[in-house]
Amino acid sequence: MAKLRLRSLPLNLLALMGIILAGANASASPSPKESAPFPPGSPSGDVELICHTDNPAECYPKIFQAIDEFRVVRDDQDLPIGLHVRLDVTTGRKEAKINVPDEVNPALEGFPVDTSMVVIDQEEQEDTPLKVPRNAPVYDPAGKIKTPRSGEGGAFSQSLAVLKKGLDVDEALEMLEDISHDIYYGLKIAEDYDTVRRLFCLANTGAIFAASPSTAVLSRARLAALALGSAVQNNPKALAEIERHWPSLQKERCPDSTEDLATAAFRLVAPTSRPAETRESDPALAKVRISAISGMVKNEALRKQFLANGGMELLLEVLVGSDEAEWEPAQKKAAFLILDNFLDENMGAALGEWPIEAQAKDKECAQRTNLRGDCWDWNAKKLADRFKSDKSHWSVELYSKLKEQRKANGSGRKGKEEL
Numbered sequence: 001m002a003k004l005r006l007r008s009l010p011l012n013l014l015a016l017m018g019i020i021l022a023g024a025n026a027s028a029s030p031s032p033k034e035s036a037p038f039p040p041g042s043p044s045g046d047v048e049l050i051c052h053t054d055n056p057a058e059c060y061p062k063i064f065q066a067i068d069e070f071r072v073v074r075d076d077q078d079l080p081i082g083l084h085v086r087l088d089v090t091t092g093r094k095e096a097k098i099n100v101p102d103e104v105n106p107a108l109e110g111f112p113v114d115t116s117m118v119v120i121d122q123e124e125q126e127d128t129p130l131k132v133p134r135n136a137p138v139y140d141p142a143g144k145i146k147t148p149r150s151g152e153g154g155a156f157s158q159s160l161a162v163l164k165k166g167l168d169v170d171e172a173l174e175m176l177e178d179i180s181h182d183i184y185y186g187l188k189i190a191e192d193y194d195t196v197r198r199l200f201c202l203a204n205t206g207a208i209f210a211a212s213p214s215t216a217v218l219s220r221a222r223l224a225a226l227a228l229g230s231a232v233q234n235n236p237k238a239l240a241e242i243e244r245h246w247p248s249l250q251k252e253r254c255p256d257s258t259e260d261l262a263t264a265a266f267r268l269v270a271p272t273s274r275p276a277e278t279r280e281s282d283p284a285l286a287k288v289r290i291s292a293i294s295g296m297v298k299n300e301a302l303r304k305q306f307l308a309n310g311g312m313e314l315l316l317e318v319l320v321g322s323d324e325a326e327w328e329p330a331q332k333k334a335a336f337l338i339l340d341n342f343l344d345e346n347m348g349a350a351l352g353e354w355p356i357e358a359q360a361k362d363k364e365c366a367q368r369t370n371l372r373g374d375c376w377d378w379n380a381k382k383l384a385d386r387f388k389s390d391k392s393h394w395s396v397e398l399y400s401k402l403k404e405q406r407k408a409n410g411s412g413r414k415g416k417e418e419l
Contacts, residue, residue, distance in 0.1 A: 186231035190241035201254030229292035271321035
């Protein structure tokens with residue numbers, strides 16, 4: 001067979017050859033499904049052809065020329081888009097024609113059409129527990145924490161030693177705050193009781209609640225809270241270590257503090273905690289303390305301690321204590337602490353633990369000058385009403401989820417069954 005060639009021949013020349021060949025084969029009748037060189041109505045001009053022999057009569061268009069009837073499509077022809085194409089699965093022969101929407105195949109007329117669905121029942125398989133191989137390691141949902149390859153181990157160990165001895169704590173705190181984001185070093189921080197106790201004492205020293213705390217005290221408290229929060233953030237093993245230390249840790253009373261850590265660890269800096277002239281650093285300090293608490297209350301034991309110490313009332317003070325822009329980041333952090341840990345199941349919240357306290361009447365709440373848990377809903381609604389035009393505002397979501405859980409928990413107003 002001759003080598004495949006693509007040629008462009010004038011249609012008038014091909015038509016003349018076709019007439020000559022037709023006269024020579026007048027008795028021959030082509031099959032209606034065979035692909036003729038050109039269908040009736042083909043446009044004039046040059047057409048790209050495929051020729052496998054030197055005989056021009058055996059050439060055919062490279063691009064399939066469709067008509068109103070099915071014609072065979074050759075293997076090396078290109079099909080235009082939008083044609084009606086059918087395939088003989090037995091022979092592999094492909095045929096195409098001009099597509100006619102809603103065309104009915106007369107060969108199928110009179111046949112019943114069944115559109116029902118048949119569901120095949122699968123055999124039920126008994127749930128047999130997989131056999132655990134002998135001497136298999138215990139499953140750890142938190143996974144294995146690998147030792148980092150970086151050369152920070154020496155500096156990390158030195159920082160721990162400096163912090164525990166109370167030497168240059170500022171530099172050590174900066175190092176620990178920076179490295180605590182790493183899941184390995186976060187765990188190492190949480191494993192060491194003396195380090196955890198020192199960080200808790202620096203973060204919760206009574207000096208930060210004084211009328212005029214020093215800049216150094218506030219800076220150390222902020223860095224210590226950041227290190228604790230980063231160590232337990234998305235690090236369940238580190239959080240488990242904090243829980244392991246907690247029975248002893250909660251009894252510790254740090255220098256410059258009149259409270260045990262069981263109470264001091266969950267205290268917050270509220271907008272009204274200090275005179276206005278000394279509040280400049282309060283919003284930033286409140287935010288990092290809330291972030292650290294948010295990480296810790298993901299543990300059930302610490303979460304119960306937080307609730308028992310009036311943690312939700314302290315968060316309410318932050319939420320409604322100021323309408324200044326400087327407090328908005330801390331207020332947003334407080335709102336998401338509540339959503340993520342108590343109200344929003346999609347975020348892993350422990351539902352049913354809060355809210356459970358019956359609420360006072362609106363009139364009574366409006367007359368109060370202090371914030372208490374039985375007016376939580378009234379204050380949350382008042383806050384959400386300020387931003388009701390912005391449906392995406394955190395206060396709107398907070399109040400919406402609060403109402404849902406209030407109803408689900410079966411707690412409502414005092415003297416009434418539900419809110």
